[in-house]
Amino acid sequence: xxxxxxxxxxxxxxxxxxxxxxxxxxxxxxxxxxxxxxxxxxxxxxxxxxxxxxxxxxxxxxxxxxxxxxxxxxxxxxxxxxxxxxxxxxxxxxxxxxxxxxxxxxxxxxxxxxxxxxxxxxxxxxxxxxxxxxxxxxxxxxxxxxxxxxxxxxxxxxxxxxxxxxxxxxxxxxxxxxxxxxxxxxxxxxxxxxxxxxxxxxxxxxxxxxxxxxxxxxxxxxxxxxxxxxxxxxxxxxxxxxxxxxxxxxxxxxxxxxxxxxxxxxxxxxxxxxxxxxxxxxxxx
Amino acid sequence: xxxxxxxxxxxxxxxxxxxxxxxxxxxxxxxxxxxxxxxxxxxxxxxxxxxxxxxxxxxxxxxxxxxxxxxxxxxxxxxxxxxxxxxxxxxxxxxxxxxxxxxxxxxxxxxxxxxx
Numbered sequence: 001x002x003x004x005x006x007x008x009x010x011x012x013x014x015x016x017x018x019x020x021x022x023x024x025x026x027x028x029x030x031x032x033x034x035x036x037x038x039x040x041x042x043x044x045x046x047x048x049x050x051x052x053x054x055x056x057x058x059x060x061x062x063x064x065x066x067x068x069x070x071x072x073x074x075x076x077x078x079x080x081x082x083x084x085x086x087x088x089x090x091x092x093x094x095x096x097x098x099x100x101x102x103x104x105x106x107x108x109x110x111x112x113x114x115x116x117x118x119x120x121x122x123x124x125x126x127x128x129x130x131x132x133x134x135x136x137x138x139x140x141x142x143x144x145x146x147x148x149x150x151x152x153x154x155x156x157x158x159x160x161x162x163x164x165x166x167x168x169x170x171x172x173x174x175x176x177x178x179x180x181x182x183x184x185x186x187x188x189x190x191x192x193x194x195x196x197x198x199x200x201x202x203x204x205x206x207x208x209x210x211x212x213x214x215x216x217x218x219x220x221x222x223x224x225x226x227x228x229x230x231x232x233x234x235x236x237x238x239x240x241x242x243x244x245x246x247x248x249x250x251x252x253x254x255x256x257x258x259x260x261x262x263x264x265x266x267x268x269x270x271x272x273x274x275x276x277x278x279x280x281x282x283x284x285x
Numbered sequence: 286x287x288x289x290x291x292x293x294x295x296x297x298x299x300x301x302x303x304x305x306x307x308x309x310x311x312x313x314x315x316x317x318x319x320x321x322x323x324x325x326x327x328x329x330x331x332x333x334x335x336x337x338x339x340x341x342x343x344x345x346x347x348x349x350x351x352x353x354x355x356x357x358x359x360x361x362x363x364x365x366x367x368x369x370x371x372x373x374x375x376x377x378x379x380x381x382x383x384x385x386x387x388x389x390x391x392x393x394x395x396x397x398x399x400x401x
Contacts, residue, residue: 027363064392210348218359221334221366225379234340238352248370256351 003022012040017047025057029064032265052081052088059091063172066272068095086112151234166192167202169280173272179257180267183277186250188212190278193273195256211244212252232270234263243270248281292378294396295321301392302387303384305364308377309400310336312343313371334378339368356394358386376400 008024021044028037048054059074072095074188078088093108169192170181182193189207195204218230235242239254243266247253255270291309297320298307308320308328315333322328343354360382367378367389378389378398393396 075385149290207349210345214338214342214345217334217338221338221359222361222364224330224334225364225366227364227366227379230361232360233342234356234358234360235354236352236356237345237354240346240351242346242351 016043019044019051021050022057025061029057029061031262032064032268036063036258038065048050050081052078052085052213055081056085056087056091059088063095064090066172068098068172071095071214078219086115089115094171097168147279166280167194169193170276173269174278175207179261179266179269181254181256181273182208182279183247184208184212184252188252191251192277193254195254200278208252208254211242214244215246215252227283232267234267241266243267245270247274249279251277251281253277277281289319290401291319292321294399295319298376298378298389298392298396299383300324301378301380303381304378304389305372305381306331306377306379308332308335308378310375312336312340312373312375326374331379332377335366335368335379336367336375339370339375340378342383343370355397358390365392368392371397371400373399 005024005027008020008027011018011020012013014023021040025037025041025044028034028040038061041054045051045054045058055074055077059071059078062071062074064069064087070082073094075088075091075095078085080093082088089108089112093105093112096102096105096108116249157160169183174181180193180195182195182204183191188211190204193204194202195207214233215230218233222228222230229246231245233244235244236259239259240258241261241263242254242256244254245253253274255266255273257266257269289309295307295309296393298304306320306322308322308331309318310316310332311318315336317328317332320332322329337352338359339357345350346354355369359370360362361377362382364382365378365380365384365386366388367380369376376393378393380389382387
């Protein structure tokens with residue numbers, strides 16, 4: 001992959017009008033190099049302003065940066081250029097869901113399902129999940145969440161999901177990477193996030209209960225070895241990378257990713273999830 | 286200086302910048318099999334705590350259906366504990382925060398593969 005990045009970078013240097021900025025930007029995005037990915041995508045768009053894939057790339061980068069409204073606007077542009085673009089509809093649904101606007105999110109997903117003839121299992125599953133979560137959100141009454149007017153989300157504008165849709169707390173941070181995040185309380189019970197196993201079952205409670213026990217051993221070890229408070233545990237297994245860090249009020253944040261995910265990226269995601277969890281817990285008090 | 290089968294592995298790890306101690310520990314009882322420690326390090330205590338932590342992490346990962354643990358790293362304010370195991374033995378390193386953890390990780394995973 002490093003070779004690809006180098007090759008695409010060289011090609012772009014030779015020919016700034018080349019479309020290799022698309023795979024280059026996407027790869028950088030997946031590697032978590034969001035500033036660089038943004039730079040590449042923005043420059044590419046300057047030369048290919050009517051290319052829907054370029055706007056789609058910029059939207060994906062914006063989501064990873066937490067700039068939901070910017071992502072929505074870019075996907076909106078994609079739809080203007082390519083009305084049948086399923087990815088844009090799914091992306092816009094995701095943004096609206098994150099912003100607490102479940103009805104509109106459902107509409108976008110419904111459109112995606114119709115355009116795809118109902119053959120997209122991912123869309124069907126998302127629609128089903130959203131309808132379930134949306135009921136909870138509507139039950140909680142108006143005012144939960146809110147659409148950011150511009151890029152970054154200040155703390156007060158971060159979506160505040162109702163208790164039964166707190167599973168989506170880290171969704172925009174995790175993006176489309178093979179990652180999952182759980183926020184556990186001091187008893188190992190899930191406060192937010194979701195952990196889905198290979199069969200599609202939410203096993204967050206089981207995973208949380210198992211992993212939270214590690215923190216006692218960590219605390220004991222650091223205390224007796226006099227190396228200060230523990231900050232993170234990184235556990236690599238045959239199939240996954242699991243990072244854990246202490247959260248507010250003796251809680252624990254767990255981020256798991258596929259083995260293929262670079263460790264640096266997992267750490268970055270952990271830090272961002274920790275910050276999100278802190279603000280969410282503060283807001284909940 | 287130890288002269289066990291693990292001596293060269295431990296010596297190589299301890300030569301890494303920032304490494305304070307390296308040990309081979311029995312995971313089940315936390316007893317030191319061999320060690321290479323800097324002055325002031327209590328090997329028995331390090332071994333027991335690190336083995337306990339690694340064992341807990343390994344079992345938790347397995348129970349959570351995350352597969353077999355290959356490497357664990359704990360980061361604290363003033364140090365790190367790294368562990369890599371095979372069968373009932375665990376290779377443990379205690380290092381400074383500024384240690385080159387990438388190099389240590391590579392060496393440990395390679396060395397753990399050679400544990401009996």
